[in-house]
Amino acid sequence: MRPRPLNEMSASELARGLAQREWRAEDVLNACLDRIAERETLIGAWEYLAADAALDAARELDRGAVRGLLHGLPLGIKDIIDTADMPTGLGSPIYSNNRPRSDAAVVASCRGQGAIMLGKTVTTEMATALPSRTRNPLRPTHTPGGSSSGSAAAVADYMVPLALGTQTAASLVRPAAYCGIVGFKPSLGKLARAGVKSQCETMDTVGALARTVADAALLVAAMSGDRRLLELDSPDVPRFGLCRTPEWEQAGADTRQAMELAASGLAAAGAATRALAPPALDGLSIVQAEIMLFEAAHAYAWERQFQRELLSPGLRQMLDTGLAISHEQHERNLARAELARAAIASAFDEVDVIIAPSTTGEAPAGLESTGDPLFCRQWSLLGLPCVHVPFTSGASGMPVGLQVIARHGHDRDALRAAQFMQQRLAQA
Amino acid sequence: MRPRPLNEMSASELARGLAQREWRAEDVLNACLDRIAERETLIGAWEYLAADAALDAARELDRGAVRGLLHGLPLGIKDIIDTADMPTGLGSPIYSNNRPRSDAAVVASCRGQGAIMLGKTVTTEMATALPSRTRNPLRPTHTPGGSSSGSAAAVADYMVPLALGTQTAASLVRPAAYCGIVGFKPSLGKLARAGVKSQCETMDTVGALARTVADAALLVAAMSGDRRLLELDSPDVPRFGLCRTPEWEQAGADTRQAMELAASGLAAAGAATRALAPPALDGLSIVQAEIMLFEAAHAYAWERQFQRELLSPGLRQMLDTGLAISHEQHERNLARAELARAAIASAFDEVDVIIAPSTTGEAPAGLESTGDPLFCRQWSLLGLPCVHVPFTSGASGMPVGLQVIARHGHDRDALRAAQFMQQRLAQA
Numbered sequence: 001m002r003p004r005p006l007n008e009m010s011a012s013e014l015a016r017g018l019a020q021r022e023w024r025a026e027d028v029l030n031a032c033l034d035r036i037a038e039r040e041t042l043i044g045a046w047e048y049l050a051a052d053a054a055l056d057a058a059r060e061l062d063r064g065a066v067r068g069l070l071h072g073l074p075l076g077i078k079d080i081i082d083t084a085d086m087p088t089g090l091g092s093p094i095y096s097n098n099r100p101r102s103d104a105a106v107v108a109s110c111r112g113q114g115a116i117m118l119g120k121t122v123t124t125e126m127a128t129a130l131p132s133r134t135r136n137p138l139r140p141t142h143t144p145g146g147s148s149s150g151s152a153a154a155v156a157d158y159m160v161p162l163a164l165g166t167q168t169a170a171s172l173v174r175p176a177a178y179c180g181i182v183g184f185k186p187s188l189g190k191l192a193r194a195g196v197k198s199q200c201e202t203m204d205t206v207g208a209l210a211r212t213v214a215d216a217a218l219l220v221a222a223m224s225g226d227r228r229l230l231e232l233d234s235p236d237v238p239r240f241g242l243c244r245t246p247e248w249e250q251a252g253a254d255t256r257q258a259m260e261l262a263a264s265g266l267a268a269a270g271a272a273t274r275a276l277a278p279p280a281l282d283g284l285s286i287v288q289a290e291i292m293l294f295e296a297a298h299a300y301a302w303e304r305q306f307q308r309e310l311l312s313p314g315l316r317q318m319l320d321t322g323l324a325i326s327h328e329q330h331e332r333n334l335a336r337a338e339l340a341r342a343a344i345a346s347a348f349d350e351v352d353v354i355i356a357p358s359t360t361g362e363a364p365a366g367l368e369s370t371g372d373p374l375f376c377r378q379w380s381l382l383g384l385p386c387v388h389v390p391f392t393s394g395a396s397g398m399p400v401g402l403q404v405i406a407r408h409g410h411d412r413d414a415l416r417a418a419q420f421m422q423q424r425l426a427q428a
Numbered sequence: 429m430r431p432r433p434l435n436e437m438s439a440s441e442l443a444r445g446l447a448q449r450e451w452r453a454e455d456v457l458n459a460c461l462d463r464i465a466e467r468e469t470l471i472g473a474w475e476y477l478a479a480d481a482a483l484d485a486a487r488e489l490d491r492g493a494v495r496g497l498l499h500g501l502p503l504g505i506k507d508i509i510d511t512a513d514m515p516t517g518l519g520s521p522i523y524s525n526n527r528p529r530s531d532a533a534v535v536a537s538c539r540g541q542g543a544i545m546l547g548k549t550v551t552t553e554m555a556t557a558l559p560s561r562t563r564n565p566l567r568p569t570h571t572p573g574g575s576s577s578g579s580a581a582a583v584a585d586y587m588v589p590l591a592l593g594t595q596t597a598a599s600l601v602r603p604a605a606y607c608g609i610v611g612f613k614p615s616l617g618k619l620a621r622a623g624v625k626s627q628c629e630t631m632d633t634v635g636a637l638a639r640t641v642a643d644a645a646l647l648v649a650a651m652s653g654d655r656r657l658l659e660l661d662s663p664d665v666p667r668f669g670l671c672r673t674p675e676w677e678q679a680g681a682d683t684r685q686a687m688e689l690a691a692s693g694l695a696a697a698g699a700a701t702r703a704l705a706p707p708a709l710d711g712l713s714i715v716q717a718e719i720m721l722f723e724a725a726h727a728y729a730w731e732r733q734f735q736r737e738l739l740s741p742g743l744r745q746m747l748d749t750g751l752a753i754s755h756e757q758h759e760r761n762l763a764r765a766e767l768a769r770a771a772i773a774s775a776f777d778e779v780d781v782i783i784a785p786s787t788t789g790e791a792p793a794g795l796e797s798t799g800d801p802l803f804c805r806q807w808s809l810l811g812l813p814c815v816h817v818p819f820t821s822g823a824s825g826m827p828v829g830l831q832v833i834a835r836h837g838h839d840r841d842a843l844r845a846a847q848f849m850q851q852r853l854a855q856a
Contacts, residue, residue, distance in 0.1 A: 098529045101522075101526045102522075102730045102735075103729075105626075105727050105728070105729040105730065106729075107730070108729035109726075109729045111733070112729065112733045112734075189629070192626070192629065192723065192727045194627075194727040194728070194729075198620070198621060199622075201617070201620065201621060225726070225751075226755045295620065298652075298653070299533050299622040300533070300622070301531075301533040301536040301537045301540065301622075302530045302533065302535070303530070304536075305536055306512075306531070409759060
């Protein structure tokens with residue numbers, strides 16, 4: 001029997017073996033590079049690949065002391081996150097050959113923990129809704145979702161064990177769902193955003209794409225320095241609230257079935273479940289959309305005014321729409337968001353986590369759209385930690401899952417419950 | 429009688445005359461450049477001066493249509509704010525010759541309103557407490573304060589009518605106070621921070637340095653696009669709460685006298701005043717200091733780990749101190765801040781604005797320190813709009829004033845009350 005290739009092992013397994021010198025960082029990296037060589041033409045996950053620099057870094061790590069949590073693990077970095085040794089292109093010709101002086105704070109933290117920066121992954125244009133060239137590795141005629149398209153595809157396709165992404169509306173959870181992997185959006189404020197292109201300060205959040213919940217926790221522990229996130233084993237069985245959200249009418253059959261499966265599967269696993277319909281969610285998805293449009297129009301003031309001809313017509317229109325939202329309306333929206341952030345706390349009075357849809361259903365066919373962010377908007381606005389867990393498949397055989405949501409600041413609760421779900425509900 | 433030189437006129441006067449073509453942008457700029465040529469060797473306000481590009485821009489503005497609120501006004505930009513056409517050095521050798529691809533959002537907004545980017549102003553090292561070479565233009569043996577040192581000195585010395593700065597602890601209000609000008613820190617969230625070096629997301633705020641309250645309002649109206657800030661005339665007399673703050677014991681005689689003068693002067697001007705001691709302020713200055721240390725250590729992860737030898741020993745130590753603060757402690761501090769932000773609202777139940785000390789007293793002698801940020805820490809943490817108003821002088825003849833503070837989001841209330849104070853209390 002052929003041993004399992006290194007590029008298919010989980011980040012946690014790899015990290016353990018690397019720290020114990022069971023295998024070399026160079027070998028892990030070569031397994032990833034082989035996979036990329038085989039598949040990249042089809043998938044289009046990478047904007048920039050620093051293979052030679054990564055090999056140098058791997059050899060140096062193999063020679064030296066164990067550096068930290070990510071010793072020897074190759075990472076993909078969404079191309080809106082600054083890197084001192086690679087270009088940062090933001091999915092836009094405006095930023096072709098853009099070379100930031102410094103690493104983003106999260107990149108530097110990973111580097112300090114021994115990670116190898118393998119390359120920059122494809123993002124949609126300026127991390128907005130407009131699609132990228134990346135294909136879904138599970139079915140290349142389908143979108144991988146966006147805007148962390150390349151990060152999700154690279155991890156799902158075993159090109160790299162872990163990748164960094166960001167979410168403002170749905171950009172971690174949705175591509176994770178469409179590609180059948182884990183996406184972890186930590187609590188708003190958990191990770192420093194220094195060096196990450198700012199689109200919407202009210203919601204922009206750095207997070208992790210990984211193949212297991214423990215791997216996602218490992219990456220965010222390294223980025224934040226908060227090692228409490230590594231303690232996922234707990235004898236307590238989480239109490240789950242099943243929340244169909246006010247957008248339930250737009251959930252497709254596959255998502256509805258996933259909620260049924262989760263309810264029965266979790267009950268069978270001995271977990272308490274109850275239906276929840278927090279009033280705090282009402283109307284939030286439109287508030288989220290307007291806040292994002294307004295803030296993007298202001299944050300992208302330079303591109304909107306002085307690089308207009310290099311923006312796609314769709315993004316130009318989106319920014320103009322945002323600029324037309326009045327300051328009064330934006331203030332009302334922020335006030336609504338603040339009230340909702342306070343009110344959602346009571347939804348957790350009798351449950352540890354909420355389970356809710358991640359997407360309307362499977363990844364849509366075609367590359368013209370990255371899919372609907374609808375089911376992520378409200379949680380992004382609330383700033384709560386969300387973990388997408390893949391555990392079933394839809395009518396056409398593509399992956400479907402749900403997201404686990406915890407109180408603000410209770411990221412470990414979200415991860416523990418997500419791990420419980422992943423272990424109890426995952427298909428054989 | 430010699431006519432008043434253009435560089436000594438207020439930004440509002442200049443903008444009016446420029447829009448009406450009473451004078452040319454080129455003449456305004458030349459007046460500023462003459463002043464800089466005369467004084468810069470002594471003052472050291474500028475890190476980079478783009479005189480030729482500014483002259484080109486001025487001539488183009490003189491030939492074309494009136495662009496907007498800042499048509500033809502030369503600006504100084506604190507050197508932690510990105511500019512597409514000038515280096516951004518962050519007061520650190522780590523960033524020498526650093527050329528960002530794009531303008532920060534606030535810079536692009538000013539440019540779109542017709543402003544001329546004259547140059548980058550000196551900041552302390554990475555916008556922290558360590559002093560810069562800039563001297564106080566009122567008395568060059570004294571500090572101008574920090575970290576927006578060059579912006580405050582340039583405006584106070586009539587080198588430029590307006591300058592952009594930022595505040596995390598005291599970096600707008602303190603240099604404004606020491607240099608005898610107006611400093612306006614808008615509500616947290618009012619201005620996009622895209623393209624501004626991130627030190628502490630919980631508090632970093634972009635703001636204005638100007639010689640009049642109306643000028644500061646003009647600049648923030650241009651940066652934000654919120655024209656309501658231009659409506660400062662109101663028949664209503666503001667109700668003032670006089671707040672000595674829990675740090676009062678550390679206020680010097682000059683600051684104490686300023687509070688007395690304000691109380692009597694405002695009462696004489698027909699304004700209602702009352703003493704306030706909001707319990708929400710208790711203990712906040714230490715919470716502010718710890719949050720800032722923790723977040724700076726994480727935001728500056730790259731510099732701290734990978735450019736360590738280019739950091740000053742003081743900054744290195746500051747970042748190490750921040751890194752030693754535990755995640756648990758940081759979460760407790762953020763929770764304290766959130767409670768205080770909610771609790772401070774009731775302080776405004778019967779007043780429109782609060783008046784509080786800006787500094788312990790006059791600018792200290794020497795350039796070894798930028799002075800004590802103590803009296804600004806709590807207001808920075810609360811995220812409230814603050815306007816420093818200079819209106820008297822201290823025992824040694826250097827300027828002293830106070831800050832006017834309004835509810836979050838009520839920036840115009842702060843500006844209106846500040847203008848009332850400036851008009852009624854300013855020395856003849």
